[in-house]
Amino acid sequence: MDLRTVLVVGTGLIGTSTALALRKRGVRVLLADRDEGAVRLARELGAGEEWRPGTPQAEGVDLAVIAVPPAAVATELHELQRIGAARFYTDVASVKGEPIHRARQLGCDLASYVASHPLAGREKSGPGAAREDLFLGRPWALCPTEEADPEAKAAVLRLIELCGANAVEVSAIDHDRAVAVVSHAPHVAASAVAARLADATDVALGLAGQGIRDVTRIAGSDPGLWLGILSGNAGPVAEVLEAVANDLADAASALRALAEGDGTATDEITQLLKRGVAGHDRIPGKHGGPASAYAVVQVVIGDRPGQLARLFQVCDEVGVNVEDVRLEHAPGLPLGIAELSVEPGAAATLTEALHERGWQVP
Numbered sequence: 001m002d003l004r005t006v007l008v009v010g011t012g013l014i015g016t017s018t019a020l021a022l023r024k025r026g027v028r029v030l031l032a033d034r035d036e037g038a039v040r041l042a043r044e045l046g047a048g049e050e051w052r053p054g055t056p057q058a059e060g061v062d063l064a065v066i067a068v069p070p071a072a073v074a075t076e077l078h079e080l081q082r083i084g085a086a087r088f089y090t091d092v093a094s095v096k097g098e099p100i101h102r103a104r105q106l107g108c109d110l111a112s113y114v115a116s117h118p119l120a121g122r123e124k125s126g127p128g129a130a131r132e133d134l135f136l137g138r139p140w141a142l143c144p145t146e147e148a149d150p151e152a153k154a155a156v157l158r159l160i161e162l163c164g165a166n167a168v169e170v171s172a173i174d175h176d177r178a179v180a181v182v183s184h185a186p187h188v189a190a191s192a193v194a195a196r197l198a199d200a201t202d203v204a205l206g207l208a209g210q211g212i213r214d215v216t217r218i219a220g221s222d223p224g225l226w227l228g229i230l231s232g233n234a235g236p237v238a239e240v241l242e243a244v245a246n247d248l249a250d251a252a253s254a255l256r257a258l259a260e261g262d263g264t265a266t267d268e269i270t271q272l273l274k275r276g277v278a279g280h281d282r283i284p285g286k287h288g289g290p291a292s293a294y295a296v297v298q299v300v301i302g303d304r305p306g307q308l309a310r311l312f313q314v315c316d317e318v319g320v321n322v323e324d325v326r327l328e329h330a331p332g333l334p335l336g337i338a339e340l341s342v343e344p345g346a347a348a349t350l351t352e353a354l355h356e357r358g359w360q361v362p
């Protein structure tokens, strides 16, 4: 099904990112938000034109994308359907069971509505944080109910395709249980780790490396939005967190025993660390493919302009694709380490080429 005109309601991070991706593919996009500033900024960023309901401009909308906090989805859907804003409707909320349940309670038309959720985001909110490439290669769940019209599902599949994401059809209940494991409980765990930093000494913070940044990045997200997400999926998230809390409690007891001289306690710690490696290795690679263990080539770089560009130039010269890059700054030193993730077979070529050109590869 072709999408010629899409209405985006809620022009924050996800709504504006969706709008930008659609604009890039030539779709006409109309923008609405209860915050006028958010619509204005989205428009200035090139995400589309402001929606003027009741005028000829607002006619012929194929799909409305509701990108507001989870608790506001059903009321927004109800209101949009009441005025006949679009032919089909979807939302992008991070929980699916609760909004569908409330939509049913409010008497929304479930034939023209297919709930969805892109598994891509950032720890920042608002249109200013939007990226047109946010969804590229990412999973995007869709949860059609049994009432859903196949054409509504086709419209949402087309939206997902236009945004460059990979559609994953799943029931709302399975979706909510799944994201409790891969998104919602990890978020709370990251917050708990980051909360330790509130009282950390300046010495400790001065020693912060990439590890703590990796583990806590998502803890910087909007607490209001996340309270809504966690409240909408409370049972499944509590279940996962109870299991995590058990592992942490066992690890703490084992370390306490070790500190008191019981050498056998290392077994318990080793088991947890090994289970962690096994779990980590199961995370699929880019574009949803099988887990891919990239080789990491570390390079010492000076804190001077143009260093990274020179480094990428070498990769280009030897035809090595950089899958990911990470920078680690040494506090107080004019040096840092660039970690380049490459296919395992390409690591030796790149290392040799860097050595030959005088780069320090530890």
Ligand SMILES: NC(=O)c1ccc[n+]([C@@H]2O[C@H](COP(=O)([O-])OP(=O)(O)OC[C@H]3O[C@@H](n4cnc5c(N)ncnc54)[C@H](O)[C@@H]3O)[C@@H](O)[C@H]2O)c1
Pocket: 009, 010, 011, 012, 013, 014, 015, 032, 033, 034, 035, 038, 067, 068, 069, 070, 072, 076, 092, 093, 094, 095, 117, 118, 119, 120, 121, 122, 123, 124, 125, 126, 127, 225, 229
């Ligand atoms: N942040 C993420 O990483 C992420 C990822 C995937 C999905 N989501 C989901 O996307 C939705 C939007 O999240 P976001 O990160 O873009 O948040 P955001 O705070 O950046 O944007 C939300 C926007 O919705 C507007 N809004 C709030 N209530 C409204 C209402 N009743 N009517 C119209 N506009 C309203 C706000 O003014 C704001 O501009 C949420 O349901 C969230 O669960 C978020």
Ligand SMILES: O=C(O)C(=O)C[C@]1(C(=O)O)C=C[C@@H](O)C=C1
Pocket: 093, 094, 118, 119, 120, 121, 122, 123, 124, 182, 183, 184, 218, 221
């Ligand atoms: O990467 C981030 O910053 C996210 O917030 C992404 C993330 C996730 O957990 O993967 C968070 C919540 C959304 O519902 C979807 C994606």
